[in-house]
Amino acid sequence: MREESSGLIVGISIGVVIGVALAVAAFFCIRYHRKRSQIGNSSSRRAATIPIRANGADSCSVLSDSSIGTESPKSTLQNGISFWLSGLKKANVIPASGILEYSYKDLQKATCNFTTLIGQGAYGPVYKAQMSTGETVAVKMLASDSKQGEKEFQTEVTLLGRLHHRNLVNLVGYCAEKNQHMLIYVYMSRGSLASHLYSEKFEPLNWELRVQIALDVARGLEYLHDGAVPPVIHRDIKSSNILLDQSMRARVADFGLSREEMVSKHASHIRGTFGYLDPEYISTRSFTKKSDVYSYGVLLFELIAGRNPLQGLMEHVELAAMNTEGKVGWEEIGDPRLKGNFDVEELNQVAALAHKCVSPVPRRRPSMRDIVQVLSRILKYRHSRKRDMEDLTPRAHEVIINTSQSESRTPIPEHHRVESLDSTTDSVDV
Ligand SMILES: Nc1ncnc2c1ncn2[C@@H]1O[C@H](COP(=O)(O)OP(=O)(O)OP(=O)(O)O)[C@@H](O)[C@H]1O
Numbered sequence: 001m002r003e004e005s006s007g008l009i010v011g012i013s014i015g016v017v018i019g020v021a022l023a024v025a026a027f028f029c030i031r032y033h034r035k036r037s038q039i040g041n042s043s044s045r046r047a048a049t050i051p052i053r054a055n056g057a058d059s060c061s062v063l064s065d066s067s068i069g070t071e072s073p074k075s076t077l078q079n080g081i082s083f084w085l086s087g088l089k090k091a092n093v094i095p096a097s098g099i100l101e102y103s104y105k106d107l108q109k110a111t112c113n114f115t116t117l118i119g120q121g122a123y124g125p126v127y128k129a130q131m132s133t134g135e136t137v138a139v140k141m142l143a144s145d146s147k148q149g150e151k152e153f154q155t156e157v158t159l160l161g162r163l164h165h166r167n168l169v170n171l172v173g174y175c176a177e178k179n180q181h182m183l184i185y186v187y188m189s190r191g192s193l194a195s196h197l198y199s200e201k202f203e204p205l206n207w208e209l210r211v212q213i214a215l216d217v218a219r220g221l222e223y224l225h226d227g228a229v230p231p232v233i234h235r236d237i238k239s240s241n242i243l244l245d246q247s248m249r250a251r252v253a254d255f256g257l258s259r260e261e262m263v264s265k266h267a268s269h270i271r272g273t274f275g276y277l278d279p280e281y282i283s284t285r286s287f288t289k290k291s292d293v294y295s296y297g298v299l300l301f302e303l304i305a306g307r308n309p310l311q312g313l314m315e316h317v318e319l320a321a322m323n324t325e326g327k328v329g330w331e332e333i334g335d336p337r338l339k340g341n342f343d344v345e346e347l348n349q350v351a352a353l354a355h356k357c358v359s360p361v362p363r364r365r366p367s368m369r370d371i372v373q374v375l376s377r378i379l380k381y382r383h384s385r386k387r388d389m390e391d392l393t394p395r396a397h398e399v400i401i402n403t404s405q406s407e408s409r410t411p412i413p414e415h416h417r418v419e420s421l422d423s424t425t426d427s428v429d430v
Helices: 003-040 077-091 104-110 148-160 193-198 207-227 279-284 288-305 314-320 344-357 368-391 393-403 416-430
Strands: 117-121 124-130 136-143 171-177 180-186 242-244 248-254
Touching: 077 279, 104 124, 104 136, 104 171, 104 416, 117 279, 124 368, 136 171, 148 171, 148 279, 193 242, 193 288, 207 288, 207 344, 207 368, 279 288, 288 344, 288 368, 314 344, 344 368
Parallel strands: none
Antiparallel strands: 117 124, 124 136, 136 180, 171 180, 242 248
């Protein structure tokens, strides 16, 4: 009897052990198959996503403006890690950048055989591409006469792929096939700042939006100068390199490109664009962060005056500067398309800042960090003034609405007025 019961116990134990072993094996089998089918889904690209970035504010988002489909490069951090681990074995990934390698065939299809031209720049044509996943991207086809070899191209893509910020037109992919080099960027649906400033096709940008755009660009440049490792000097800040997304937020494009094609047609061997070039760079041939600040100053004046640097913007500014002592009286250069709808005090603050940026002496120019602080403060006071107005009694509010035909007559509470002027001029001094 005793022998029988111990036999039974041994039998049950063996059964339990075998059962547990089978369950564990089945669990791992199911997990393995799930992961394989997830990877298999990404047929249109050969790389997996690495959404972890060393630098940048939006460190987990890769295609923040695009709609996301099943094959989208955008993924959550958790998913990203498992994709990354499994992807490394299977796919062609640029290490530590998250940049995807697209096939020529897929891009050909997404651009209807390269017929969806958006524009033409010094580097080559740019196409709008509708990927099969539903994402919209911009494909920049680099001139094929470039002397840049495969290795240099890969290095450049790796470097560009490390730069991620919400105010940069982020690189999301590349293609190097059939003797072609292509860079794939987040698609900016509202086009360039230049087109909004100069084309009759668009409504004039209102004053507040212009200040917001100035701040967005300053933040993008601050990241390149002080946040990126190693720091990046843009070298070609201008209104056609500022692109706008669906909600009119601005991003800096064309950063970090080291290509020989980037040579101004107007000044041989000098990189950049005539009208925005730091005079110090022209004389010394040495380009510094402060040369970017100079170009940014020209861009600020462009936003204020709505005038192109190639059509006498800076001459106009210098004439006005004679009556302003750099600080007040800048309203005469205000863009006529604004029809006087701007806050005079704010315009003077932004113009005084722009004037410092274009100082002939580079060390007198503010840093991008100083610029971000000044512009943030201007917008902060604008918003708190708005809140103050909303808090006013209905009767007083009625009076203000009746008398403020233009923004220039918007009443500013006294404490804000003094504080904003003092803090702005103080912090610009460098
Ligand atoms: N990511 C993007 N999304 C939407 N449109 C873009 C994008 N990148 C470029 N474009 C558009 O493509 C056109 C050409 O851009 P590109 O940057 O090649 O040249 P550019 O800045 O106009 O001139 P340059 O090359 O002389 O600096 C521009 O009209 C620009 O608005």
